[in-house]
Amino acid sequence: MYYACEEHSESTLDDAVEHSGEPPFMDRMAEDNLSTRCSYCEQKAVYKVQEKRSHQV
Ligand SMILES: [Zn+2]
Structure with missing residues (x-):
């Protein structure tokens, strides 16, 4: 994630596409989630991205 x-x-x-080879799932974070930081910088995360490969279908 x-x-x-x-x-x-x-x-x-x-x-994520480069890593898993297919487009990931992408969701907006809940508005009240203020503690999660971006994986690339220190700003508040707005999206969460999950690779499909790690998801059991
Ligand atoms: Zn960022």
Whole structure:
């Protein structure tokens, strides 16, 4: 699972695609979740990104 701020949402998506080979699931964080930081910087995370591969189907 990756976390991304508004600014890093695209790089996070790109990294996840590169890593797993397919587009990941991407969700907006809950508005009241203020403690999760972006995986790339210290800003508040706005999106959470999950690679499909790590998800059992
Ligand atoms: Zn960031």
